[in-house]
Amino acid sequence: MDDEGPDGWRLARFREFLKESRLAGSPGGVAQKLTVRLYGKGVVAKVNDRGGSAATKYFKRRKGQLIFSKLDFLNGAFGLVPPELDGHESTLDLPCFDIAPNVDPDWLLSVLVRPAFYRRYRGLAIGSRKAQRVPVGEFLASVVTTPPTQEQRRISHLLRALDAAIVTTDRFVAELKRSKLWVMRDLLTKGHPSHKTKLVPLPEAWPVGRIASTIDKMPAHWKLASLPKLARLESGHTPSRQHPEYWNGKIPWLSLGDTAELKKLRVEQTSECVTQAGIDNSSARLLPTDTVVLSRTSVRGLCSRLAKPMSTSQDFVAFVCGPEVLPAYLVQLFRHMQREWRRLEQGSSPTNKT
Numbered sequence: 001m002d003d004e005g006p007d008g009w010r011l012a013r014f015r016e017f018l019k020e021s022r023l024a025g026s027p028g029g030v031a032q033k034l035t036v037r038l039y040g041k042g043v044v045a046k047v048n049d050r051g052g053s054a055a056t057k058y059f060k061r062r063k064g065q066l067i068f069s070k071l072d073f074l075n076g077a078f079g080l081v082p083p084e085l086d087g088h089e090s091t092l093d094l095p096c097f098d099i100a101p102n103v104d105p106d107w108l109l110s111v112l113v114r115p116a117f118y119r120r121y122r123g124l125a126i127g128s129r130k131a132q133r134v135p136v137g138e139f140l141a142s143v144v145t146t147p148p149t150q151e152q153r154r155i156s157h158l159l160r161a162l163d164a165a166i167v168t169t170d171r172f173v174a175e176l177k178r179s180k181l182w183v184m185r186d187l188l189t190k191g192h193p194s195h196k197t198k199l200v201p202l203p204e205a206w207p208v209g210r211i212a213s214t215i216d217k218m219p220a221h222w223k224l225a226s227l228p229k230l231a232r233l234e235s236g237h238t239p240s241r242q243h244p245e246y247w248n249g250k251i252p253w254l255s256l257g258d259t260a261e262l263k264k265l266r267v268e269q270t271s272e273c274v275t276q277a278g279i280d281n282s283s284a285r286l287l288p289t290d291t292v293v294l295s296r297t298s299v300r301g302l303c304s305r306l307a308k309p310m311s312t313s314q315d316f317v318a319f320v321c322g323p324e325v326l327p328a329y330l331v332q333l334f335r336h337m338q339r340e341w342r343r344l345e346q347g348s349s350p351t352n353k354t
Helices: 105-112 115-124 136-140 149-190 256-262 276-280 327-335 338-344
Strands: 010-013 018-021 034-036 043-045 066-068 078-080 096-099 143-146 199-201 217-219 231-235 247-254 272-274 292-295 303-306 316-321
Touching: 018 136, 034 066, 066 105, 078 105, 105 115, 105 149, 115 136, 149 327, 247 276, 256 292, 256 303, 292 327, 303 327, 316 327
Parallel strands: none
Antiparallel strands: 010 143, 018 096, 034 043, 066 078, 066 096, 199 217, 231 316, 247 272, 292 303, 292 316
């Protein structure tokens, strides 16, 4: 195609710069196989290979070639064969292509792994719903906007730099999370360093609710108290779905469908709302702002506090804090008790202490 855009960009079909490679390989029982990960996550050697039929044709793949999975085309299974897998093999369900020298491979891959690209082939896939394949011919006939070679290289260079920055940032954030875990453990068991106080033995047994299993001392100015003495225990309920007048009101109703909200410091909104009639005709309660809610069923241990008055389903236990415990403190305490929640899943849970 000769249509050109600004600054030398032009429309081209993939077949203009990609040529399918079919270099004969080994029998299926002895071939060193490779596979393509989803969402552009790379090309790797196939593990746990149980061999293959001697009648199945395999083809050798060369480093730098483009490869994709017909079966997982719609899941972004594209990659470039890395040098260490040069000579590995695949069937025609994982076709490979030589790339023309005037096309930058990394730029090409960045185009192919975009969901906006591969999802547009949904209507072209053939086969059953669970085994849809995109034919090579349909792929090669597709049109792509192609910049000049030098600009392709500049684009891919910038994208590699951004990817490297993301990896570095992710590692930094992971390290911060590990550091925070230990800092929070000290703060929640030994107190703030500005308080110059000694640690004293626990005044009584503390079998449940500890941040760490080895705690046997606490700051001298702290006290050990049962949580129900510091916060009023509440629960939730689901108004009858048989009564439409109980639903679609103005009172937020927290349910398992709002799990993502519990990962925030405050629950701002819910996916469903109930009416006052729904509250009045069920065991649901209207809980005040700053109530601490803790998931106790399918996603145990997730917790947050309410940004405004809300009700909840029976999947949550709620704590309305008294004057001796701050809601924000209780949330942090619960969030750093994940080991304890896992332990309590194995049996009954006596009265918690904090």
